[in-house]
Amino acid sequence: MHTKQQKYAQKAYEHSVGITEKYKEKDDPYRQKYGSMSHKLPLLIRKSGLAQALAFVQAKQEDAYNDLLDHLAEAIAWPEATDGAALAQKSRNENLDRYILLTRRVSDALIWYKRFAESVLDVKPTDDVPEGDDS
Numbered sequence: 001m002h003t004k005q006q007k008y009a010q011k012a013y014e015h016s017v018g019i020t021e022k023y024k025e026k027d028d029p030y031r032q033k034y035g036s037m038s039h040k041l042p043l044l045i046r047k048s049g050l051a052q053a054l055a056f057v058q059a060k061q062e063d064a065y066n067d068l069l070d071h072l073a074e075a076i077a078w079p080e081a082t083d084g085a086a087l088a089q090k091s092r093n094e095n096l097d098r099y100i101l102l103t104r105r106v107s108d109a110l111i112w113y114k115r116f117a118e119s120v121l122d123v124k125p126t127d128d129v130p131e132g133d134d135s
Contacts, residue, residue: 004108011075012112016120026122033064035123038113041068045110050103054088068113075112076105 002010023031037057044053057065069084081087087106094102117123 004105005112008075008109009112011071012109012116013120015071015075015113016116020120030064031121032123032127033062034068035117035121036127037065037068038110038117038121039123039125042107042110042114045103045107050099050106051088051091054084054091058084058088072106072109072113075109076102078102078105 019031019034025031041053041057044056047053048056054069057069066084069087073081073083073087076087078087078090081090091099091102118125
């Protein structure tokens with residue numbers, strides 16, 4: 001049996017390795033955006049709350065950001081939150097106790113995405129990230 005932290009670490013690692021295999025260049029915009037948002041999202045959640053932070057990321061309409069939300073949904077395995085859009089909806093509709101638990105789980109998973117953004121994707125928190133098209 002594995003702990004939640006081990007499960008989050010495994011999923012984050014799998015997702016990060018998958019990105020490095022698909023986007024081999026360190027300076028690929030998709031890879032940079034995914035890694036950058038992995039660093040920024042925990043702070044956004046702490047400052048604005050989960051629902052507002054997820055809505056902000058969705059509003060950007062970037063493939064890399066949407067994939068990060070999808071990956072988070074997969075990692076935390078929240079009931080009926082099978083992708084990033086459903087995760088964002090759950091964050092808006094859960095009662096307070098469940099919202100707090102959901103926030104904690106997303107934040108716990110993001111620790112691993114942030115770590116692997118730096119170690120596997122080689123995206124540092126201070127790296128400049130291009131805005132706009134993912135291509």
